Amino acid sequence: MPFELPALPYDVTALEPSIDSQTMTIHHDKHHAAYVNNLNAAIKDTDLDGKTLEALITDINALPADKRGPVRNNGGGHWNHTMFWEIMGPGGGGAPTGELAAAIDAAFGSFDAMKEAVNKAGVGRFGSGWAWVIVGADGKLAITSTPNQDNPLMVGVAEVVGKPILGVDVWEHAYYLKYQNRRPDYLTEWWNTVNWKAVADRYAKAK
Ligand code: MN3
Numbered sequence: 001m002p003f004e005l006p007a008l009p010y011d012v013t014a015l016e017p018s019i020d021s022q023t024m025t026i027h028h029d030k031h032h033a034a035y036v037n038n039l040n041a042a043i044k045d046t047d048l049d050g051k052t053l054e055a056l057i058t059d060i061n062a063l064p065a066d067k068r069g070p071v072r073n074n075g076g077g078h079w080n081h082t083m084f085w086e087i088m089g090p091g092g093g094g095a096p097t098g099e100l101a102a103a104i105d106a107a108f109g110s111f112d113a114m115k116e117a118v119n120k121a122g123v124g125r126f127g128s129g130w131a132w133v134i135v136g137a138d139g140k141l142a143i144t145s146t147p148n149q150d151n152p153l154m155v156g157v158a159e160v161v162g163k164p165i166l167g168v169d170v171w172e173h174a175y176y177l178k179y180q181n182r183r184p185d186y187l188t189e190w191w192n193t194v195n196w197k198a199v200a201d202r203y204a205k206a207k
Contacts, residue, residue, distance in 0.1 A: 002040040003036050003039055003040055003053065003078060005032060005159070006082055008085055009085055009089065012024040012028070014090040015090070015092070016042070018190060018192045019088075019178070019190075019193060020177060020178045022173070023174070023176075023177045025172060026173070026177075027051060028081075029080070031108065031173055032077070033077075033144075034074075034077075034080040035073075035074045035077030036078050037074075038074040039071065039075050039078055042067055048063070048067060048071070053075060056075045057075040057076055057079055057151070058153050059155055059156070060072050060154055060155075060156060060157050061155075061156040070156070072150065072157065073148060074079050074149070075150035076151055077149040080167060083164065083202075084169055086195070087166055087194060087195055087198045088194060088195055089193070089195035092192060092193045092194045092195050093192035093194060095196070096111065096196045096200060097196070098200065099198070099204070103141050107141035114133070114143070114162055117130050118168065118186065119184065119187040120164075121144065122168055122187050123170075123183055125146075125189065127148075128147065128170070128172070129150070129170055130145065130146050130149075130167045130169055131144075131168050132144050132145065132146065132164050132207075134162030134164050135206040136162040137162065142160065142162060144160040144162070146158055151164060163206035164202075164206075165199055165203045165206055166202070170186075170187070
């Protein structure tokens with residue numbers, strides 16, 4: 001069964017002014033759609049058709065050699081963007097609470113210190129990629145970054161493996177129309193879109 005592009009869980013204008021509606025439209029309807037279409041094309045009429053997305057991307061090196069690149073790039077792209085839409089939302093921003101807030105304080109000292117470290121990872125990612133907050137193998141929160149559409153679920157690929165609870169897209173397509181070359185400004189503003197309830201749910205499942 002082919003993978004499907006999930007509908008955006010809110011209107012394309014919902015994240016304004018932090019993320020403009022034109023960027024949201026192109027990002028979801030064109031970029032994410034292309035990852036889904038290319039993933040489906042790569043697995044069509046193969047044994048890989050029917051596997052879950054996580055099964056496909058967690059063990060990239062177990063895939064047939066000619067499928068590794070296409071599944072890594074497009075399966076990663078599909079997974080990453082699906083998460084990205086879910087952890088943002090209208091009326092977002094503010095600060096995490098409860099167990100997640102406590103885990104952030106324990107791992108990074110403070111929420112502000114965590115944001116600063118994520119922004120640094122995003123700004124420091126040369127070219128295109130993502131900055132992540134993950135639950136690592138030790139059960140603690142950690143920050144990492146991946147190139148292209150890689151993600152921390154990809155064993156044998158990711159420098160640091162773990163379960164992502166938050167990830168921010170630092171490809172130029174995520175911010176260029178509004179922020180041009182100013183990736184740091186985009187990252188600073190991006191925190192105003194975060195749906196902390198969704199991130200806390202991910203944390204509760206991942207820890
Ligand atoms: Mn993107």
